[in-house]
Amino acid sequence: MKTTSLKEQMNRYFMFAVLLFSFLFATANSNAQSANSAPIKNVVLVHGAFADGSGWKALYEVLTKKGYHVSIVQNPLSSLEDDVAATNVVLDRQDGPTVLVGHSWGGAVITQAGNHPKVAALVYVAAFQPDNGESALQWLQTAPPAPENGVLPPDDKGIVYYDQAKFHAGFCADISKEEADFMYASQGAFYAKGFVTPITKAAWRDKPAYAVVATNDKSIDPSIQRAMYKRSNTKVTEVKGSHVVFMSQPEAVAKVVIAASKNSKS
Structure with missing residues (x-):
C-alpha cells in the first residue's frame, strides 16, 4: 500500500x-x-417657493407604493442657508445612499445641499440649477417672463409672493382650481434674499444629475431649464406639464427618480 x-x-x-x-x-x-x-431606496423631496411640502403627496404615493422610503423637507424659505440646513437635517436621518429631488427654487437648495455625503444622485424637477458663484435670479432673468407669470416684487419685509389672480394659470395650470387654491393658501413666505444668494459648491459637478423639463412651464421658461441642464450634461426628460409637473404627472416624474436610483452608485 x-x-x-x-x-x-x-x-x-x-x-x-x-x-x-x-x-x-x-x-x-x-x-x-x-x-x-442595488437600487437606492431613500428619496428626499425638497419643495420650492410659493409652495410647501404638501405638494409632493402624489409623487410620494407613487414612490412609496414602489418600495421607496420617501422623506419630505419643509423649507423655511427664509434664506438659501436655512433651506440647506433644513435639508441636511433630513439627509442626516437617512439610513444610506439617497436620491435628492428639488423643484423650482428647491433646485438651488439641492445644488448646495447635495454635497451631503449620503446624496448619491440629484433630480431637478422644473428647477434651478446654478453653478458656483451663480444665483437662481441670474438664471430667471435670462428669458422674459411669460404673460401668465405672477411673481411679484418683494414687499417691505423682503418677502416675494405670487399674484393670486395669476397663480392657477401661471404656476399650476394643469391641476384643478381647488388644488390650486389650497396650494396658494399653504405656500410659505419666500424671502427674496434666497434668490440672490450664490451657490458656493455645486453638487452636480461631482454627482450624477437628472432633470425633468416641464414643457408648458410659465414660471421658469422651459428654455431656461434646457440651457441649465445642457450646460451641466444633466440627463433630461421632457414632460408635458406646468411648473408643478410633479403634481400633474407624478408617474412620469417618478420614472426619472427611479432611473436615478437604479443608475447611481449606492
Missing part, C-alpha cells in the same frame, strides 16, 4: 486552502457588487 508523504499532504492542504480562499473571495466580491448595484 502506497503511503502519502508529508510533503504531498502539505501540498494538498495548501491547494485546498488556495481554492477555498479563492471561492470565499469571489463570493464576497460578488455580494459587494450586488450591494453596490
